[in-house]
Amino acid sequence: MISLCDLSFAYKSQCILDHVNLEIHQGETLAILGASGSGKSTLLRLLIGLQKPTSGKILWDGQDISRFSETQWDRARMRMGMVFQYSALFDSLSVGENVAFGLRQRTSLADTEIRRIVAEKLALVGLAGKEEARPNELSGGMKKRIGLARALALNPEIILYDEPTAGLDPLRSADINRLIRDMQQQLQVTSVIVTHDMTSAFYVADRLAFLQQGKFRLIADKETFKKTKDRDIQLFIHGGILPHMEMRNNEMEC
Ligand SMILES: Nc1ncnc2c1ncn2[C@@H]1O[C@H](COP(=O)(O)OP(=O)(O)OP(=O)(O)O)[C@@H](O)[C@H]1O
Numbered sequence: 001m002i003s004l005c006d007l008s009f010a011y012k013s014q015c016i017l018d019h020v021n022l023e024i025h026q027g028e029t030l031a032i033l034g035a036s037g038s039g040k041s042t043l044l045r046l047l048i049g050l051q052k053p054t055s056g057k058i059l060w061d062g063q064d065i066s067r068f069s070e071t072q073w074d075r076a077r078m079r080m081g082m083v084f085q086y087s088a089l090f091d092s093l094s095v096g097e098n099v100a101f102g103l104r105q106r107t108s109l110a111d112t113e114i115r116r117i118v119a120e121k122l123a124l125v126g127l128a129g130k131e132e133a134r135p136n137e138l139s140g141g142m143k144k145r146i147g148l149a150r151a152l153a154l155n156p157e158i159i160l161y162d163e164p165t166a167g168l169d170p171l172r173s174a175d176i177n178r179l180i181r182d183m184q185q186q187l188q189v190t191s192v193i194v195t196h197d198m199t200s201a202f203y204v205a206d207r208l209a210f211l212q213q214g215k216f217r218l219i220a221d222k223e224t225f226k227k228t229k230d231r232d233i234q235l236f237i238h239g240g241i242l243p244h245m246e247m248r249n250n251e252m253e254c
Pocket residue numbers: 011016034035036037038039040041042043
């Protein structure tokens with residue numbers, strides 16, 4: 001569905017992505033993992049057209065979206081939902097108007113239809129009837145749910161999540177993880193999740209891709225990932241403590 005082809009990106013002289021290739025399959029949930037500063041958020045920004053690659057292509061259904069004009073991007077973004085790290089809700093707007101934001105900006109739907117969609121999406125994330133609440137009255141977990149309802153409002157084909165469990169306690173994180181998986185199963189939407197949270201990644205993702213020094217060190221399904229003998233990946237998975245297994249050093253598997 002989406003392919004990164006020989007994609008490179010640099011901020012001035014700092015190379016962030018170095019000739020990477022990645023396939024994002026229709027309907028899958030793919031987790032992008034990597035240390036702080038490895039370029040995960042940059043990759044999301046490239047996928048939503050907020051950055052342009054230095055070289056290479058991003059193909060979506062055969063079209064190179066990295067060369068799109070702003071008008072083409074306006075149409076393409078209707079097919080994408082983005083869930084931001086700290087929810088990025090407008091505190092001055094009610095919850096209902098936050099969820100309605102993209103619908104009002106990008107469609108000419110009647111107000112009654114927008115209200116119906118907002119009610120439907122809030123129900124989907126377990127917050128039915130919260131239209132009149134203000135974001136600053138809500139917990140972090142509820143804000144994340146509203147961010148997700150907003151991303152779902154335009155029925156996107158792909159949802160991009162930047163650290164969906166950041167700042168949440170383990171129980172609220174589990175709640176968000178379940179919700180992401182439910183959305184996946186109910187709506188068959190393609191999802192890309194940038195996260196440091198290994199519990200979350202293993203729970204929600206079908207496949208994982210580990211970014212390090214501008215390259216994907218490993219792109220694999222969950223079982224392969226858990227069993228890899230790559231030392232750096234095992235250290236990352238286990239929070240810096242190596243499990244008892246035979247390790248390989250500095251060997252790229254992708
Ligand atoms: N606008 C920018 N201009 C210059 N350098 C930037 C910019 N944004 C990010 N960087 C640098 O690019 C590198 C990758 O940043 P990015 O935010 O993509 O990493 P990340 O893997 O998402 O990190 P984290 O997990 O901490 O959010 C970092 O070294 C960062 O300092």
